[in-house]
Amino acid sequence: MSSPDLSDADRQAVIDVINTPNLSMGKYTPAFEKAFCDLTGVKHAISVNSGTAGLHLCVRAAGIGPGDLVITTPFSFVASSNALLFENAVPVFVDIDPRTGNIDPELVADAATNINKYLPLTGVKPASPLKAILPVDVFGQPADMDVINSVAQEHGLTVIEDSCEALGATYKGRQAGTLGDYGIFAFYPNKQITTGEGGIIITNDDRAANLMRALRNQGRAPGDTWLQHTHLGYNYRIDEMSAALGASQMKRLDELLSKREQVAAWYEARLSEIAGIDIPFIESFTTRMSWFVYVIRFDRKVNRDGMANRLEERGIPVRPYFLPIHLQPYMVERFGYREGDFPVTEDLGRRGLAIPFSGIMTEEQVDFVCSGIRNEISRA
Numbered sequence: 001m002s003s004p005d006l007s008d009a010d011r012q013a014v015i016d017v018i019n020t021p022n023l024s025m026g027k028y029t030p031a032f033e034k035a036f037c038d039l040t041g042v043k044h045a046i047s048v049n050s051g052t053a054g055l056h057l058c059v060r061a062a063g064i065g066p067g068d069l070v071i072t073t074p075f076s077f078v079a080s081s082n083a084l085l086f087e088n089a090v091p092v093f094v095d096i097d098p099r100t101g102n103i104d105p106e107l108v109a110d111a112a113t114n115i116n117k118y119l120p121l122t123g124v125k126p127a128s129p130l131k132a133i134l135p136v137d138v139f140g141q142p143a144d145m146d147v148i149n150s151v152a153q154e155h156g157l158t159v160i161e162d163s164c165e166a167l168g169a170t171y172k173g174r175q176a177g178t179l180g181d182y183g184i185f186a187f188y189p190n191k192q193i194t195t196g197e198g199g200i201i202i203t204n205d206d207r208a209a210n211l212m213r214a215l216r217n218q219g220r221a222p223g224d225t226w227l228q229h230t231h232l233g234y235n236y237r238i239d240e241m242s243a244a245l246g247a248s249q250m251k252r253l254d255e256l257l258s259k260r261e262q263v264a265a266w267y268e269a270r271l272s273e274i275a276g277i278d279i280p281f282i283e284s285f286t287t288r289m290s291w292f293v294y295v296i297r298f299d300r301k302v303n304r305d306g307m308a309n310r311l312e313e314r315g316i317p318v319r320p321y322f323l324p325i326h327l328q329p330y331m332v333e334r335f336g337y338r339e340g341d342f343p344v345t346e347d348l349g350r351r352g353l354a355i356p357f358s359g360i361m362t363e364e365q366v367d368f369v370c371s372g373i374r375n376e377i378s379r380a
């Protein structure tokens with residue numbers, strides 16, 4: 001499905017660390033963090049060992065706790081909702097824009113005003129407060145953050161922007177991840193840059209940044225010794241090999257994004273001519289798309305899963321994208337969600353297919369994938 005794009009300098013950066021005794025909490029972690037402050041202009045960057053850990057620390061720093069309500073999207077990778085469940089908060093889902101797959105800002109506004117209309121059937125404590133909005137920049141495209149922020153301001157809510165899929169994207173010229181109170185990026189090997197496993201939080205909030213630095217380091221506050229722990233914390237630290245790889249990859253961010261743009265352009269030129277599929281829709285406010293995955297959407301009369309099997313048989317790896325969060329078994333059990341609750345999310349969940357995508361794909365490989373799709377569509 002995807003491959004990391006590593007240069008000799010990236011590999012050397014990891015080897016350089018291994019040749020020292022400092023494999024954790026050394027100089028590469030702050031260097032990696034500085035690269036994010038430089039890119040985004042945000043005051044604090046706090047690196048962690050996954051995007052999920054980053055989301056969890058933001059939930060803790062925002063003071064979101066048991067029973068609290070947070071408006072979010074059911075069309076995402078599960079971690080965006082799971083981070084709320086870790087603190088026994090309640091994700092209150094609203095449906096999405098059918099063109100982009102991002103949370104529908106009008107529904108966010110309506111839910112903030114009429115939260116009772118949107119509560120799940122079970123798993124909600126009476127009179128729970130609405131605390132935050134957690135939008136996701138799906139597939140590398142920012143959510144409509146101006147609208148979301150104005151709703152948040154009106155209702156006194158925190159905004160946690162899950163930009164795990166959108167490093168380097170811009171919204172009306174502003175960097176994804178900088179648009180709410182907290183932004184989170186993730187670096188699994190299929191992401192725009194990779195650290196193997198890893199993530200980073202960005203925020204301008206001094207109090208939250210200090211708290212999150214302590215929480216990622218077993219709750220050690222400034223001044224605590226190794227065995228003193230002011231807070232209940234976690235080991236969410238990134239290691240130095242990962243940080244060095246990340247710092248090296250960040251030097252190449254523009255190159256990495258441009259190569260992905262080229263692959264997306266090759267796909268667009270070939271796939272836009274094929275009847276029966278839609279290619280990704282880019283909003284006018286998306287001033288730079290940060291291509292994370294390439295998800296095509298089949299017409300409703302095409303059997304997506306049959307198509308996926310036949311493409312796999314041709315040697316083209318594909319994956320349905322996303323399976324809706326509200327229909328995951330543990331969500332159904334806890335909140336009583338049912339099929340039909342979020343029709344747009346479910347419709348995209350049934351029709352979307354991620355096809356092979358990375359910055360190191362060649363035009364020949366793109367041709368191979370597209371002719372496989374073309375042949376299978378005409379057979380269907």
Ligand SMILES: Cc1ncc(COP(=O)(O)O)c(C=O)c1O
Nearest residue numbers: 050051052077079080164165186
């Ligand atoms: C939208 C979104 N949120 C959160 C995450 C979690 O990141 P990680 O896998 O690094 O924990 C991902 C990762 O794929 C993601 O796509």
